[in-house]
Amino acid sequence: MRNVRLLTAPFDPNAEIDPFARAHPEAGAIASFVGKVRPGGGVEALELSHYPPLTLPGMETLADEAMRRWPLMGVLLLHRTGLLYPGEPIVMVAAVSSHRRAAFEATDFVMDHLKSDSWFWKREQVGGQWRWIEPRGEDHADLKRWQA
């Protein structure tokens, strides 16, 4: 089962993982990751923009690539756009397999690609001022882990 969605409103990761897990009674392992707007650091809000013709198709291709590289039964990939506040989930990735290693690695792979190779632009509000977030070097380094 491949469940890939772009969300414009807040979501509850617990409400997502339960039906996803139930849909895979054959699973031996389910790994999941939730990325949130980091509280603290003075960030008041985050805004994620995207380009519809590329963003969701890119997420679908990424999920397919994970399913091609690892023996997975399913991938869940959810990503927010729009205005978000500290503590809110931005992204959720889960992978189902027979054994833990494939589930862990596929989840990590999808996250690394979302961080630096997906069509999202992010800006944050600090002290009432908006500023764009630049690509980070470590995100690109993370991506290289998978290019062996």
Add this chain to the structure above:
Amino acid sequence: MLKLVFLGRLEDLAGVGEMLVPLDGGQTLSGVLAGLPGDLAAALQGPKVKLAQNGALLPPGAEPVLADGDELAFLPPVSGG
């Protein structure tokens, strides 16, 4: 007319997310850029800015042939999920 779409910080620079421009500068990218404010045109030609024509990513350095009704998107480096 041609629809230009500006993503990320390019939207701030342009002041709008989308802009309709006439194709009277010819069907080339340079003709379109010539009709825009100089600082915006320069930013759109930045080395890290990618282009998509009608939702399809163009290879670096491509010189697209533009047609009436086309959508041309300018995509600066992404900043991740």
